[in-house]
Amino acid sequence: MNKVITGFTTAFKGLSITFRHLFASHRKRKILPASDSNYFKQSGGTNTIQYPHQRLPIPEVGRYQLDVEMDDCIVCDLCAKICPVDCIDIEAIKATEAIGQTSDGTTKRLYAAKFDIDMAKCMYCGLCTIVCPTECIVMTNQYDKSVADLSQLTYQFSDMTPEFAAEKRREFEQQQAEKQAAKLAAMQKKEGGV
Ligand code: SF4
Ligand code: SF4
Known part of the structure; x- marks a missing residue:
């Protein structure tokens, strides 16, 4: 009972x-x-x-989608190196001279031919935002990025066209070749004078 x-x-x-x-x-x-x-x-x-x-x-300190202010990026690659899951893919091209300054006064000497972040792989650890010397890679408050195709979660931040990148590569290679030729000529002149 x-x-x-x-x-x-x-x-x-x-x-x-x-x-x-x-x-x-x-x-x-x-x-x-x-x-x-x-x-x-x-x-x-x-x-x-x-x-x-x-x-x-959402909390102010939340970790959501990444954003990169490319005008302030010096293409140092530190964010890509620290990323534990290798989801940042950067291709840098050396410039023949300084190409400007970031908003904190750092001189820019590299072009970013490619700056992709695969947000599908990102684990939102925030390490990339910590190591960035110019604080140009940040976590935003954007969390709703639903897509039908996973590849759409690879965000491309560089706006360099392939033609422009090829031109900059060519300019740098030419500068290097000229420097090498000048160096060689100087050495030959020195040897001839001895
Ligand atoms: S938040 Fe972490 S996992 Fe995501 S891109 Fe930055 S370093 Fe990589
Ligand atoms: S660490 Fe910052 S400055 Fe360096 S490549 Fe990444 S986003 Fe650009």
Whole structure:
């Protein structure tokens, strides 16, 4: 008899919790900023939100999609080297002279023929943003990047055309060849003078 009573009591408790949440779920949940101390304490109200019409606030320090301000990038490759999953692919071309300055005054001497980040591989560790000397690679608050094709998650930040890249490669090679020829001529002159 005791077991029957315990069974009914347990079933009643379980169902009362279920019905309490069922009726409570019709109330709209107040959307609080993530910084609010009650953010994780709201147990009642709507169990989900009408995404994408409604969106929960996200923490300011959240780690989401990466972005690169290419004007400030010195193409040092540090971000690619530190990346634990090798999802940053950079191809640098040496310039024949300084090509400008970043907003923090660092001189730029390399072109980025390629600067791709495969966000499908990225594990959002943030290491690349920490090592960047000019702080031009940052994590944004953009998290909704649904795509139909995985390859669309490879973001291409370089806007160099293949023609422009080829021209810059040619210019650098020519400069190197001229330097080499001048060096050789100087050596020959020195040897001839001895
Ligand atoms: S956040 Fe981490 S995994 Fe993603 S690109 Fe940067 S270093 Fe690589
Ligand atoms: S670490 Fe920064 S400056 Fe260097 S290549 Fe990466 S984004 Fe550019």
